[in-house]
Amino acid sequence: MVAQRPEGEKEVDWVVVELTGVADPAEIAKSFWTNEEMGGMLRLDGVVCVVDSKNIIQQLEEDQKADSGNECARQIAASDVILLNKTDLVQDESMFQEIEQRIAEINPISLFRRTHRSAVDLSNIFGIGGYSANESSENGMTGKAHIPASIRAIIEQHSREGQSSATADHAHDHQEGDPSKKHLNGIGSYVFDLPVLSKAQLDSVETFLQAMHWENRIEGIQPDQSDDEKVDEGSSLVVLRSKGLFVDTEGDVHVLQGVRDIYELNKLEVRADDLEEEHPGSKLVVIGRNLGSRDVWLEGLRKTCSLD
Template sequence: MEDDEDPPLAIRIEDIPGDSPPEASSRRPDSPAAAGDSPVGVTVITGYLGAGKSTLVNYILNARHGKRIAVILNEFGEEIGVERAMINEGEGGALVEEWVELANGCVCCTVKHSLVQALEQLVQRKERLDHILLETTGLADPAPLASVLWLDDQLESEVRLDSIITVVDAKNLKMQLDEHRNSTSFPEAFLQIAFADVVILNKIDLVSDRGHLEDLETEIRNINSLATVIRSVKCQVDLLKLLDRQAYGAKNLAHLSELLEDGKSLPSSSRHDHTVSNMCIYELQPVDLTKVRLWLDDLLWEKSSNMDVYRCKGVLNVHSSNQLHTLQAVREIYEVVPAREWNQTEKKINKIVFIGRNLDLNKLNDSFRGCTVTV
């Protein structure tokens, strides 16, 4: 296995004198917890078995980033290098947890039952945290986690979904995708890429053909054109590209410039595809926001079109509004919010990218036109 490496130095929390954090991890004055009014970002780290998730977590925990980061593992295991029995069953099935403090001030725990309970306990330590990492199992579908963590800003949650990071194995990814492409059981490898905000193409040192890496990036973008693809060796990536992305913020403008491009650079094939793919629809006429919400309800909840939409992101030109509206959805959860005023130089358009299975461009275009307003 490529993931074997020196573990972070672990110290049981109860052995640390006092409640003050180690000097090496003193809080930055502009950190979210210090400010007292910003939720703590949660980054979900997923990836197929052996891709290098634990390598990434260990890299982040060992890096000199000046942040206090909490790591939650949702399975037993020794990959993270901290003591294994950090969570046990108490009397009557009660949950007994032992948190482990790492030498650089980070916190680590293992969750066997309630993710919400673990997050609540971490929030109680909020004055000591900058960020939370959640490492999933290799067979996990990240969509349910997004549903739990991505909450409306008006709920004023103490945590927020920051982004979903998927680690893929450059040496074995093509084989994994080909092996399951026509499988009756839908492959996790596709799902994890489809829901990702960032895809780390790891172990590129094991691939001698540079052209093969280009082909892999094309495969990834054919599944998810919205994700940022980063190549890496042993998951050594610039942390500024991973943390605090705020990909699910109500007014997040990531990909906005790309979405506003007049050229159709994103996929718009009319092919009816039974595998995971992404498609893009365009419409110049302004739309009625109430009709758009009803259209999303039907598309994402009722699924009357038989299309299985995993994610969508776009910009909307709303009738009688000077505000550019952004649309974002993960499975059945969606959000349409005003982001800012349209610039005078911008062409007002509706443009939505869909990622999913059994997508049909003609059906998407035809149904969306029912939301338009003739002016």
């Protein structure tokens, strides 16, 4: 459609693709992201998921059943923005908080908007930069340091969730309260706070990312070690989505966007000093199926990236 528009006709600003209720957005996003034929004409901006707030908790519970296709959790896992729709059918604020918490267990870096009949300011769903480091339009950017809202969400994640650090000192801080423990057998997520990285450590992070995206394994961990942590025999790790932000000792900021077996690590135009963070550091967010124990990930990260 974009390629075949008649000569002289108005440019296409945005193409919105509505998927069926059972589609897996990660697969579709991947094909848009990697499609070389369309690559010059279209840039994937992000995935928006409309949630029926009244029924979402029940739907997620259905997803936990053994024979479920996990559609609901997979769609949430792949989303950059989540519209909590049908607000009129949820009167109770505590219900919204429960919904937001359950969704954040699956996808801790999605941006929430509460909507009635899906009415939303378009700046919340266009120009979100869910798959890019720099090239966002004015829409969706926050005032701070002009970076896309979805990347800002990565930076601010720690203040929302208070996750533990991957460095030795704080490795066990939040094990008990770690919400992702509930999802050992299903779709869940982990957020790892990492320090400012040397160039050599950044290279090691890349090795770690390649192992997790290309081979669905945790670098630095023997397969039998991670298998011990699996509740369900034969279930294996699948990385659905990753995001990250890595600050190096020279003040450069590198943004990770990954889906299934592809990822990109790009240098942000903004430098660490411009992020206006009190304690600038790095962060890795992994969303996947059968992630296993957080301890195993921490050990893999520490070993591979020499974090101790």
